[in-house]
Amino acid sequence: MKLLVISDIHGNMEALNAVMEVRHDEVICLGDIVDYGASPGECIDLLERQGIPMVMGNHDNAVAFRMDCGCGYRYKHLSQSTREYTWKVLSDRQLEFLRKLPFSLTRMEKGVKLYFTHGSPLSFYDYIRPDTPEELIRGYIKGLDADFIFVGHSHTPFVRKVGDVTLVNPGSVGQPRDGDTRASCAVFDTETMQAEIIRVGYDMETARDRIRKNMPHADELISILERGN
Template structure:
């Protein structure tokens, strides 16, 4: 089975449509459907209509609960401003969808234990990056019994083995931050246990048009998408 892993959509419906067109048998989303992008409601609706298992990200939690998102200083003002926009345009069913999202999911495929979460198994605020020290990662995953752990949050795609566990970050669908502007995702082959990182082009001009028409800090948001960082 080809399991499509997506994360950090951030209201970018055009990028979401592009990665969903990749051949797959099933999809799991690691969270952060909202903030930063112009179409959070449409992204929520697509995941709901297709009954895609979805994790709660820190931005999903902040929009649904009014709590702090835990963003870094560089993006905090954008997070706050776009959250007001997001809350204003989401309907009750969409907000309820965010409130009900779980913090993690577990499943077994072909004898391998798979664990899915947003930041780390300890908290959706924790960042696990390609260069995070191994000892730090071991502390984050110490209580998880899994062969593969799938995480998002950092917007940085990687596949990394720590001890007997393989960590997979599919990167960000809607707001990549690794200097590659294409939408990022991963496909996990449950038969071979191989994780492939995939990049996909999408209609960025359409997203820019929506941002300029509807969102605060529009040129700054567009600049982030243009440079992929």
């Protein structure tokens, strides 16, 4: 079975449509459906309509409960200003959908335990990156019974082994920040137990037009998409 793992969509419907075309049997989303992008409601509706299992990201939490997103200084002003737009365009039903998202999900595949969350097993505010010190990661995952841990949040894709555990970050669908402007996702093969990072081009022109037409800080948001960081 091919399990498509997606994360950090951030209201980019064009990028979400593109990654959903990647060959797969099932999908799991690691959160941050909203903020930064112009189509948060459409993204929620697509995921909900297809019955895709999802966990809560820090931006989903911030929108749902009107809290601080806990994100880095570089992007915080953008998250705060675009959240006002997000509240304006989401329905009460869509907000309630965000409120009900779980912190984590687990599943078994052929005796192998898979764990899915947004940031780390301790908090959706924690960043795990390709260069995060192994000692710090061991602290995040200490005591967790899992063979594979899937995380998002950093917008940086990687597959990394720490002890007996493999960590997989699919990168960001809607706002990549690793210098590659293409939407990022991962496919996990439950037969081989291998994860592959996949990059997909998408209709950035339409995404830009939606931002320019509807959102504050449009030039800055568009620049991030065009740079990939």
